[in-house]
Amino acid sequence: MLDVLCIGHAAWDILVRVPEFPTEDTKAEATALAECGGGPAANAASLLSRWGIRCGFAGVVGDDEPGRRIAGEFRAAGTDISGLELRSGHRTPVSTIVVSERTGSRTIVTYKCPTHPLVLPPFPGWSPKVLLFDGHELPAALDAIGRFPAAATVLDAGSLRDGTLELARRVNHLVASERFACRLSGLAGLHDPADQSAALAALYRLNGNPVVITLGRRGLIHGTGELVEHVPAFPARTVDTTDAGDIFHGAYAYGVLTGLPSTERLRLANVAAALSVETVGGRTSIPALGRVRETLARPG
Numbered sequence: 001m002l003d004v005l006c007i008g009h010a011a012w013d014i015l016v017r018v019p020e021f022p023t024e025d026t027k028a029e030a031t032a033l034a035e036c037g038g039g040p041a042a043n044a045a046s047l048l049s050r051w052g053i054r055c056g057f058a059g060v061v062g063d064d065e066p067g068r069r070i071a072g073e074f075r076a077a078g079t080d081i082s083g084l085e086l087r088s089g090h091r092t093p094v095s096t097i098v099v100s101e102r103t104g105s106r107t108i109v110t111y112k113c114p115t116h117p118l119v120l121p122p123f124p125g126w127s128p129k130v131l132l133f134d135g136h137e138l139p140a141a142l143d144a145i146g147r148f149p150a151a152a153t154v155l156d157a158g159s160l161r162d163g164t165l166e167l168a169r170r171v172n173h174l175v176a177s178e179r180f181a182c183r184l185s186g187l188a189g190l191h192d193p194a195d196q197s198a199a200l201a202a203l204y205r206l207n208g209n210p211v212v213i214t215l216g217r218r219g220l221i222h223g224t225g226e227l228v229e230h231v232p233a234f235p236a237r238t239v240d241t242t243d244a245g246d247i248f249h250g251a252y253a254y255g256v257l258t259g260l261p262s263t264e265r266l267r268l269a270n271v272a273a274a275l276s277v278e279t280v281g282g283r284t285s286i287p288a289l290g291r292v293r294e295t296l297a298r299p300g
Helices: 040-050 065-077 138-147 162-168 178-185 193-207 244-257 262-276 289-297
Strands: 004-007 011-018 032-038 055-062 080-087 094-100 106-111 130-133 152-157 173-177 211-214 220-223 228-231
Touching (some): 004 040, 004 138, 004 244, 032 040, 040 152, 040 244, 130 138, 138 162, 162 178, 178 193, 262 289
Parallel strands (some): 130 152, 152 173, 173 211
Antiparallel strands (some): 011 032, 211 220
């Protein structure tokens, strides 16, 4: 029995730290190198498992060394991988993540082989309370919505693609990136309050529920367009922003599962993401739940 099922993308991440981003047609020397599992829904599943939630992940990786490492990391975290397919003849997606030491920002280049969509196994006896999607594996996500109609649904809408657009119409909790919101609304950016209101209104018309748009270092906005609230980012010393968005969405799903009111749910996710950027690495930067709670309890 699971409380949360995350469906979507899993990859093997190779993180390369450089003093600053190299310009085109030059050479740069890395100062650090690390490898671990990655992917939006996969990282959310890892966070939820580490936070003591009965969580499963469903997605496709290759029956190769990176795929077996990903499966091993999930097992070590306590994640149920009944829905993880190690597909023969398929190559596990690999993401190269270049992190600037000067700014802490990152650029991601992903190599993903075309493959057939994931087919969810039967999951006999399962009745998850929350489903989290990242826009990958659309047929499996739609299947899960049909199988578990009582589950709350959360979408990590990072990029505008067929999967995220279709799921954005269907989920209870649409949590979108600024990039997704701008592409959908046709806006160049969301720095101006009028543009923020217009973007929220566009997503609200699509989804029908109050929505959240994350703005990175500028925090987030949420509401309907007519009602807009800006929540500033929690103060942090930015070292590495890798996976901060995935961590935000995993913590948000934790708040949905545990019944936190909207304001508290957003504070929890904000703090979890902020703590993650103070640590070098991707999945290794997931903060412990106890540390997040301690930070939330501090006055001011």
